[in-house]
Amino acid sequence: MKIVVTGATGFLGREVVLSALRRGHQVIALGGTRLPVIEGAQQALVLNLTDEIKLEALLLEEFPQAIINCAALATIDGCAQNPESADKINHFLPRQLAQLAFHVGAKIIHFSTDMVFNGETGRYQHTDMPSPLHLYGKTKAAGEVAVLKYGREHAAVIRTTLLNGNSPKGDRGLHERLFRDWAAGRPTLLFTDEIRQPVSLTNLADVAIELCERPNLSGVYHWAGADALSRHEMGVRIAQHFGLDAAKFVTASLRSSAPNLGIRPRDLSLQLHPLAGKLRTPVQAFDEQLGELRVPRGYEDWYEKETGRKVVRLLEKGIDY
Ligand SMILES: NC(=O)c1ccc[n+]([C@@H]2O[C@H](COP(=O)([O-])OP(=O)(O)OC[C@H]3O[C@@H](n4cnc5c(N)ncnc54)[C@H](OP(=O)(O)O)[C@@H]3O)[C@@H](O)[C@H]2O)c1
Structure with a gap:
């Protein structure tokens, strides 16, 4: 399968590329300001994804079977300091990617966050209404709606949480x-x-690739580790x-x-049903992640x-x- 991975220079995106390559897929890895350096990727490019014309041209040229969106402004502070970029990258970019995915008949997998919830109750189900406390959560919640609206049956949103894993420079996990x-x-x-409810980085990346391979799974899902x-x-x-x-x-x-x-x-624990029952990729206990x-x-x-x-x-x- 030909898969475009955005945010491939990021903590999660890099691991998603590696998982796709391990499973024999053809990958086009996109970085925003840096070139993704990943051995085995068929193409690695730098592309500012807010350039709608270039993004459209690339996707129409490549006609991928799947797009995995790992690009984001992924911190509370980063969004608060740069609200315009937060809206562009976390909300409008996913919308455009979903529209283009629908147009080329590709599956779109979009990562969202547990921060769409306010943390008052915990044990959130995938059907619970978002209740974000800050701009990061708000823009990510808006991105989810846009992806599902425009990607329709081709779209899967994965709400996830604290990433537990190794980063190349040893500074992100x-x-x-x-x-x-x-x-x-x-x-x-x-x-x-x-x-x-921390999740293993490699396990989460495997989930994204399995979702590409399972065209019948669409909608909003939660994925994390087994332990809150x-x-x-x-x-x-x-x-x-x-x-x-x-x-x-x-x-x-x-x-x-x-x-x-x-x-x-306060409490962003997630219930993993129904995705946990549908995938071959197992939910990992914290001890296994360690x-x-x-x-x-x-x-x-x-x-x-x-x-x-x-x-x-x-x-x-x-x-x-
Ligand atoms: N990290 C966590 O603990 C966590 C928890 C829950 C959910 N998530 C979600 O997981 C996803 C990935 O997070 P992450 O921690 O891996 O993020 P990250 O390490 O900050 O990576 C963000 C990526 O987005 C790219 N990007 C940003 N703006 C761009 C633009 N205008 N054009 C092109 N690319 C752009 C960056 O490219 P350059 O660096 O090359 O500019 C980078 O590759 C996000 O959706 C996030 O909300 C993360």
């Missing part, structure tokens, strides 16, 4: 951000009363997994004790000194990730 504090000698303050955990529990289990002293590196805290918390949803994590690039020496364990260093080549 859940554990990688903790290592940054720990190696700097800072224990991390983590809330015991804020709940998320407090941020504190995640930190403790990550430290323990790496043989680090959790009592030294993780400090329990309450949301009420953080004066500058801003607006943050098994995939590496000591982040750049922290090997610190880690070896701290634990006495030896780290196997990987080659710096795209396909190794």
Whole structure:
């Protein structure tokens, strides 16, 4: 299958390209400002996706069977600082991609976020009404509606959550951000009363590709890991997994004790029915996700000194990730 992946230089997009290649698909990988460097991708291009004319020309030229949209302005702060771009990239771009997908008869898979909910109740079902607290969630919720409206039976939206995995530079994953504090000698303050349901990056990428391969699955779906955990529990289990002293590196805290918390949803746990029952890709428990994590690039020496364990260093080549 010929698949166009947008946002292929991003944390998730890169992994989606790798998953597609592993499963024998032909991939056109699009970066926004950087060229995706991924061995095996049939084409890698830089394209500003807000250039509607160039985007249309590319898709009409390539006529892909699937488009996976991983391009986004994917942070709360980034959207607040640049509301116009947030609307363009998180709302209007998905709409145009869905229109073009419908036109060329391609499946469109679009990633959305648990941040479309306000976090008051948790255990959200895929049929629950979005209730976003900030612009990021609002623009992502608008993007979902546009994709489903214009992509129709060709469209699947995956609402997902905190990504747990390894990034090429060792700076994006859940554990990688903790290592940054720990190696700097800072224990991390983590809330015991804020709940998320982290998902494995590779597992989520596999879900996107399986959805391309299963044309009968369309609509809004939730995908995450099996376990809803407090941020504190995640930190403790990550430290323990790496043989680090959790009592030294993780400090329990309450949301009420953080004066500058801003607006943050409290409980974004998701119910994974009905997608979990339909896919061959399994839902992964947090313990299984931990098994995939590496000591982040750049922290090997610190880690070896701290634990006495030896780290196997990987080659710096795209396909190794
Ligand atoms: N990260 C998470 O924990 C998380 C949690 C829940 C949901 N999600 C969702 O998952 C998806 C991917 O998130 P991510 O964390 O992988 O994002 P990311 O790492 O920030 O990547 C964003 C990608 O979008 C591209 N992009 C942005 N503006 C563009 C433009 N105008 N033209 C072309 N490309 C553009 C960027 O390209 P360049 O960098 O080359 O400019 C980059 O490849 C998003 O839909 C996000 O809402 C993420």
